[in-house]
Amino acid sequence: MATKSRSIGRETPRIGGTFVHFSVANEIGQRIVRGDYPPGTILPNEAEWSEMFGVGRSVVREAIKMLMAKNLLASRPKIGSWVEPRERWNLLDREVLTWYAASPERHTFLKTVQEFRYIIEPEAAALASQRRSESQMEAISKACHEMGTARTLSERTAADTRFHLAILRAAGNELLLPLGALIDSALEGLFVFVTREVNDIRHAQDLHEDIEKSIRLQRPDAARKAVRRLLANTDAVIARQGGGGRPAPGPG
Amino acid sequence: MATKSRSIGRETPRIGGTFVHFSVANEIGQRIVRGDYPPGTILPNEAEWSEMFGVGRSVVREAIKMLMAKNLLASRPKIGSWVEPRERWNLLDREVLTWYAASPERHTFLKTVQEFRYIIEPEAAALASQRRSESQMEAISKACHEMGTARTLSERTAADTRFHLAILRAAGNELLLPLGALIDSALEGLFVFVTREVNDIRHAQDLHEDIEKSIRLQRPDAARKAVRRLLANTDAVIARQGGGGRPAPGPG
DNA sequence: TTATCAGATTTATCAGACAATATATTGACG
DNA sequence: CGTCAATATATTGTCTGATAAATCTGATAA
Structure with missing residues (x-):
């Protein structure tokens, strides 16, 4: 005061x-x-x-x-x-969401967002596999490949984000893209949590590639399921290590 | 100038x-x-x-x-x-969406929103049927009933909105509610279009009651399908009369 | 007790000034 | 003639002080 x-x-x-x-x-x-x-x-x-x-x-x-x-x-x-x-409150706002993600209720936030992703992302992938253009497919594949070859964690996270956004863009719904961008940017600061061990990374990479493949082969159902598997994996990783609800690490 | x-x-x-x-x-x-x-x-x-x-x-x-x-x-x-x-652009903002709904691209907007509702609302109803509390169920039923007994169009629309929001609230996801509220408020000005003939109204009412019943009986799959039927009906009504993309009527 | 009015507090709006900054112009130099 | 640096200029960023409008509080009167 x-x-x-x-x-x-x-x-x-x-x-x-x-x-x-x-x-x-x-x-x-x-x-x-x-x-x-x-x-x-x-x-x-x-x-x-x-x-x-x-x-x-x-x-x-x-x-x-x-x-x-x-x-x-x-x-x-x-x-x-x-x-x-x-x-x-306009919770669907990048800044508000970021503030929320940094608040003491971080844990609640993470749970809410994960659940929300189960609603959005499988359908987005399904739409993408139906409507993707060739150039959009290229962007998706490129991001997926870059995830695999990334040297640093932040590089990988960036490629991951590009991957998700590319899918949302390919889904071709003007509302889906900002929504996904929102979620990704809100999770950005928390993603450092969810990838730590090498095994996790390998497994996650496989799951991402499943998604890529399903979209490439234009199989909506397979895409949906692949995304659900990825989300379930993320859930598991979060549960395994985030249970305590400990404070976020410093920025950077 | x-x-x-x-x-x-x-x-x-x-x-x-x-x-x-x-x-x-x-x-x-x-x-x-x-x-x-x-x-x-x-x-x-x-x-x-x-x-x-x-x-x-x-x-x-x-x-x-x-x-x-x-x-x-x-x-x-x-x-x-x-x-x-x-x-x-922060398309997920009530005012921006309202402006969009009033723009020349109104028709594109309507298409986008309808598609988006197919992603959100069935899942929301499914979640609601699993998690609703008794008092939330009451709110849903009440709104549904009021839709049926509404005397004027605007009364009906208001009850309709309450119905949707009550379901989203019952779904128990903090992000879902604002999203739905957003969509409803954006569509508000366009809903005068989609209900015109008495037959349409009767049919729509039946579809709403199917949703209410599925949630009451806690049947997620049935709820999902009921919502999809309602959306399909809305699509059909829009297609039947909105094809020309004519200008919006004056406010009121 | 209730209704009306005056005062006080806070935002809403206006007006005018200076600071910071990025583009565009101009000039110097090779 | 071309390239680079200094200068001019236009526009937002910020500060300050003043007036208007709105509404809550309390006092006063019926």
């Missing part, structure tokens, strides 16, 4: 394109999602934020507008800004 | 909680989504918007921040604001 957190204002002049209102939105958003201000709470007023972060009031206002666009909060004159009920 | 559109500024003092920056965000967002400014286009600068709408620059900036939060545009000093490529 007493200590102004000062880490956002002009003292940190300008960190690589990170504009101040982004930082402020990020900070406030994260606090809301992780539960510092439960739904219904009246937030500190603009002047207080302004002083807390050492930024101008317009910056605070712009940040708040961004959070309003995500339905995290709303405001009215004389009342102030308050946290909206959870049901209204 | 020459005529400043003036319909947004202070001259229209304050229409029922509609703040000016919302109107501005709405106007600009709609223009972007309907293609007035294709991706990559540099938008008019803040001063121009400000003059165009007859509002202060801060209002324009706050509106732009809201659109940035939806990834419709981005901006940098000296460049200005530009429309982001479509793939980056």
Whole structure:
């Protein structure tokens, strides 16, 4: 309370394109999602934020507008800004999801997302195997191959993401792609967990190749099942090691 | 062009909680989504918007921040604001979806959404039939019954929406609910299309009751199939009358 | 007890300034 | 004539201070 957190204002002049209102939105958003201000709470007023972060009031206002666009909060004159009920939050937003993934409820989040993937991804793969173009197939195969030959973990994860996105793109539904992108980006920070032992990696790679093959051969049912196997494997890996719900590792 | 559109500024003092920056965000967002400014286009600068709408620059900036939060545009000093490529748009946002539904590509939109519902809703119903609580079941049954006894079209539509949302809530996945809410709210304006003849309504009601029954009896497979039947019916109705892609009727 | 009105508080909006930054122009030099 | 560096310029980013509007609180009056 007493200590102004000062880490956002002009003292940190300008960190690589990170504009101040982004930082402020990020900070406030994260606090809301992780539960510092439960739904219904009246937030500190603009002047207080302004002083807390050492930024101008317009910056605070712009940040708040961004959070309003995500339905995290709303405001009215004389009342102030308050946290909206959870049901209204725009959970299907990359940043909100990222904040959620970094919150204490990380574990719940992971469970929810995995279940959600069971709904989306098998169907996406099935659609992809029916509608893929040649060039889309190429992209899928390429990403799959790069997963296999990746030297570092981050390389592999990146290829994995490309693989999933390529499938979603090939599925040819404009809503599916952003949804998948959302999930992937939200899981990004948690994927470091799910691949650790070499055996896991080999097995996962086989499962990915099954998917690739099914799509290549245009077999929707096989694709569906292959994706389900991959998800089940991911579940198992998570359960094996993530049970304790331990804190996330530092970024990087 | 020459005529400043003036319909947004202070001259229209304050229409029922509609703040000016919302109107501005709405106007600009709609223009972007309907293609007035294709991706990559540099938008008019803040001063121009400000003059165009007859509002202060801060209002324009706050509106732009809201659109940035939806990834419709981005901006940098000296460049200005530009429309982001479509793939980056936050299509899974209620307002963006609404704008899309009102755009000339309405027909594409409807097709995409319907296909998407085939992915989401059957699984949601299946989950709901496994996990519903008694009180959730009550809500589902109540909404279904109210659909049957509704006197006006808008009453029926409202009950229909409640029905779908109740199922999604009962499915017990935190991501499913907003997704469904999104779809329903996006379709709201288009649902006036899909129910016109009395026979259609009777048939649709039967299909809804099949879903309700399957969930009540906790039969996931039956629920899945019942939802698919309902969707197929909706498809058929749309195809029968929406083929021409004619303009939407006025609001109300 | 209830209805009405004044005051206080907070956001909404406006206006004007300076800073930061990336493009475009211009000039110097080989 | 071509290449590179310095400068000019346009635009957003940010700050500051002021006024308007809205609504909650409490006081006052019927």
